[in-house]
Amino acid sequence: MPAEARLLTTQRRFFSALREPIFGDSRGRSELPDREGDVSREFVRTANELILPSALLEPVERLELYHRQYWYRLLDSLAEDFPALRRLLGDKTFWDVIESYVEHVPSRSFTLRHLGRYLGDFVDEHPALAPHPLHAADLARLEYALCEAFEAAEHPALPPAELAGTRIALQPHLRLLALRTPVDTFRHRVQAGRKTAAPRPAAQTARRFVAVFRRGLRLQVDRLPRAAFEILSAIERTGSLDQAMDEVARRTDLRRLLEAARVSAWFADWLGRGWLVRAPANPLALVKEGSTT
């Protein structure tokens, strides 16, 4: 092997070992449920070929120290970011779900704060992992939206006079979610330290529309009327009031809702909350930090 490629090979082999699932004693004093098994032969080979024994530890044991540290760090970080999901699933199922998630979707960002980005999608793709997969996936998306809103930028509110005719955008910390289950209520009860009932099977037709955003530094989750959600989503997509309203007006499923709605009162409310802002001069600046890493 050429000398200059050796470091990369070492790092790749070391990292593959870290990413192996953890079994048996390695789960030791952690909260992880028991899982029988042992590290793979490849793990043992990597350890023996790369690492020296110490007076007290074999190469495998030394590599296992890093292996555990890798898993504990990533799983603890998810446990911190998804407390309501943990309550919904119960400890054992929660650890199983996030362990399986990290196995399939390792961290692709410089910060652990982005680790849960695809947890909702993952649960949707692996419904057998959770007893209430729709609730679990919705709740994962809701809690991740809260993580994003926590540290997103706040741009100055759009002056009402600029509503028409300017390129507009949504406030960076505003996140819109269409939920299939009432998990916003569930999360609210968890947060308030109240009792939570086991979720009932979700009826696909009853969608809930929510906005996740900051007020000052406080995070808030509000329900939105469906038409309001559609208008805001169209603004997010098109960056223009006129185009957004045209798009929404063409949709026959929304026509009746719009007729009954007080759209101008909604806009006054959104402007007051700072939900609408001037679109950044460079549209790429809207790409959220981390999505490119």
Added chain:
Amino acid sequence: MPGNRFNAFSDLGIGLGLRSVHIDHILERKPDVNWFEIISENYMVDGGRPQVVLDRILEQYRVVQHGVGLYVGSAQGVDRDHLRRLKRLVAHTRTPWVTDHLCWGSVDGTFSHDLLPLPYTPEAVARAVENIRIVKGELAVPFSVENVSSYAEYRDSTMTEWEFLTEVAEQADCGILLDVNNIYVSALNHGFDPLTYVDYVPPERVTQIHIAGHSRYRRFVIDTHDHPVIDPVWKLYARAIERVGPTPTLLEWDARIPPFEEVHAEALKAVRYWDHTRGRLSHAG
């Protein structure tokens, strides 16, 4: 003249790691602390509470940036996006110098979020030097690398860790953040004399010193930063100060964090060794 060209000739004294559990206390009570060290990556955000807190701290205190994500030992080079984010934060905090670890932690775009040890080989020296030169070229302030604690040694290594650290720092012409607790932890795990390490490091490159507590298990020691500093680590610290002279020193306490005053008092113990050194120097003179 205190300090050296790698810490902008600073005489900052004793600092503390800024930790979220202490922030309310600090903002309300405004304790008399010379400086705070922040983890750069925690403040690479667009807004919200982390940014507001940082700005309020910056109004009252000197802040020095310490990173955990540059990975200058990465075989695939440093991440340019990360460097850009770092540069933006440096302009904002006006940190007098920047530090990160001499380690690796990601490969092929996947992150371990750990500080993984390097093999001590000429290839790893060359790679780290190349990466550090890129970092130095981008940053407007001096850059230093910290020695990490480790639990494994590679078969490939052809030099000691202290030779490796020194070689990298000299070839890249950067500073050294000397973590004496990490030296102690690694010495126990690998069976070397920690004083040999401290005595080898070129004193004119030491920018800053880290002290911390750790956890000792039956067969290994983990760098947990969840205890007070133990006597053998203070002894190493004293030796480092004797060689380097009074140097900006920072106590790291990251888990099971006690109340602010307790952490602060632990950090201030470091001054004993400064006075002691000064005393010896003046006697000698």
